[in-house]
Amino acid sequence: MIKKENAAHRLLRQLGANGGYLGFYYTASAIEIVMQSEVFIYQCKWLYNEVAQLYNTTPFCVERNIRTVVDTIWGQGNRKLLKEIVPYPVNAKPRNGQFIDGLVAYLAEHEEEI
Numbered sequence: 001m002i003k004k005e006n007a008a009h010r011l012l013r014q015l016g017a018n019g020g021y022l023g024f025y026y027t028a029s030a031i032e033i034v035m036q037s038e039v040f041i042y043q044c045k046w047l048y049n050e051v052a053q054l055y056n057t058t059p060f061c062v063e064r065n066i067r068t069v070v071d072t073i074w075g076q077g078n079r080k081l082l083k084e085i086v087p088y089p090v091n092a093k094p095r096n097g098q099f100i101d102g103l104v105a106y107l108a109e110h111e112e113e114i
Contacts, residue, residue, distance in 0.1 A: 007107050008032055011085075012069070016077020023065030026051050027100065030066065034104045044097045063096065070099045 008028035009019075017024050029051050048059035048066075055062070073082060074093040083090050086102030087109075094102065 006032065007111075008035075008103070011103060011107065012073075014078065015073045015082055017069050017073055021065065021069055021072065022055075022061075023067070023069035026055065026062045027066050027069050029054055030062075030100050031103055031107065034100060035107060044100075047100070066096045066100075070094060070096060073099075 006028065008031040009024075012024055012028060017027070019025070030047050033047060033050050044063070045059070048062045051062045052059045070093065073079070082102075085106040086094070086098075087105050088102070090098075090102070
């Protein structure tokens with residue numbers, strides 16, 4: 001299990017999520033996996049399986065808990081910041097894949113700053 005605070009953790013906290021959600025850690029791990037991966041085109045099914053193995057849980061649980069984090073950020077978090085950092089228009093709550101992809105793109109672009 002990944003426990004150290006990293007750029008994905010900090011960004012999720014800025015967006016309004018916190019470590020009280022399992023999905024917080026699942027989302028941060030998913031972001032890190034995608035950023036370290038050589039795969040530029042990924043499917044969430046593969047990603048959910050990877051995260052589930054890290055945390056000894058099911059892909060369904062990972063998907064649901066990431067969705068909860070997206071819901072929380074969209075409903076009660078810093079939606080303005082989310083719209084600023086995601087490199088495409090976000091006029092409705094993003095799906096899990098869109099959310100992860102947007103944060104990965106932002107972190108990859110600002111890697112030196114974070």
